[in-house]
Amino acid sequence: AQSVTQLDSQVPVFEEAPVELRCNYSSSVSVYLFWYVQYPNQGLQLLLKYLSGSTLVESINGFEAEFNKSQTSFHLRKPSVHISDTAEYFCAVSGTSGTYKYIFGTGTRLKVLA
Amino acid sequence: DAGVTQSPTHLIKTRGQQVTLRCSPKSGHDTVSWYQQALGQGPQFIFQYYEEEERQRGNFPDRFSGHQFPNYSSELNVNALLLGDSALYLCASSLAPGQGAYTFGSGTRLTVV
Numbered sequence: 748a749q750s751v752t753q754l755d756s757q758v759p760v761f762e763e764a765p766v767e768l769r770c771n772y773s774s775s776v777s778v779y780l781f782w783y784v785q786y787p788n789q790g791l792q793l794l795l796k797y798l799s800g801s802t803l804v805e806s807i808n809g810f811e812a813e814f815n816k817s818q819t820s821f822h823l824r825k826p827s828v829h830i831s832d833t834a835e836y837f838c839a840v841s842g843t844s845g846t847y848k849y850i851f852g853t854g855t856r857l858k859v860l861a
Numbered sequence: 862d863a864g865v866t867q868s869p870t871h872l873i874k875t876r877g878q879q880v881t882l883r884c885s886p887k888s889g890h891d892t893v894s895w896y897q898q899a900l901g902q903g904p905q906f907i908f909q910y911y912e913e914e915e916r917q918r919g920n921f922p923d924r925f926s927g928h929q930f931p932n933y934s935s936e937l938n939v940n941a942l943l944l945g946d947s948a949l950y951l952c953a954s955s956l957a958p959g960q961g962a963y964t965f966g967s968g969t970r971l972t973v974v
Contacts (some may be wrong), residue, residue, distance in 0.1 A: 849963065
C-alpha cells in the first residue's frame with residue numbers, strides 16, 4: 748500500500764518569488780509519481796510525472812520536481828511564480844504494476860500574491 | 862482531440878435517491894477510473910474498469926457500482942444516496958492500465974440534500 752503526505756496545506760508567496768511544494772510518499776514497492784494542478788471548479792491537469800529515467804522532471808510552464816528515493820520525496824519547485832499559478836496542487840503515487848490506481852495527497856493551495 | 866468528457870457537470874439529488882454519472886474517455890484510451898473528491902480533500906479511488914470489467918476497487922460500499930461499455934465509456938451509479946456522498950466525482954482515462962499518466966475530466970459536482 749502507498750500513502751502520500753503533503754505537509755503544507757497552504758503556501759502564500761509573492762509574485763516572481765521561488766516556491767517549493769513538498770510531497771513525501773510511503774510505499775513498499777516501486778512507484779510512479781505525479782503532480783496535478785486543479786484550478787477552481789475544474790478537474791485535475793497533469794503537471795509532470797516521474798515514471799523512470801532521470802530523477803529530475805520538468806513541465807512546460809517552468810515547474811520541476813525531483814524524485815529522491817532515499818528521502819521518499821517528490822517536491823515541486825518553480826524559480827519564479829506568476830499570479831496565474833494560484834491553484835491547488837496534488838501529489839499522487841501509484842505502484843508500477845497492477846491497476847496503477849493513484850493515491851493522492853490532501854493538496855497544497857498555492858496563493859501567489861501581487 | 863477531445864479529452865475526458867463527463868456528464869452532467871452539476872447534479873442535485875435527494876437523500877435516498879439513486880444517481881448515474883457518465884464518462885467518455887479520451888480518444889484512444891480504454892481504461893477508466895473513478896475518483897471521489899470531497900470538499901478540501903484529495904481524490905479517493907473508487908474503482909477502475911478495463912476490458913469492461915472492474916479491475917480494482919477502493920474502500921467504497923457496494924452502493925457504488927459501475928459499468929464500462931464496449932466503446933470504453935463508463936458509468937458510475939450510486940444508490941441510496943447519503944449526505945456524505947456530496948462531492949466532485951472525477952473520471953480518469955489512460956491507454957491501458959499503467960500506460961503513462963491518467964487524463965482527468967472536469968468532474969461532476971453532486972450535491973445530496
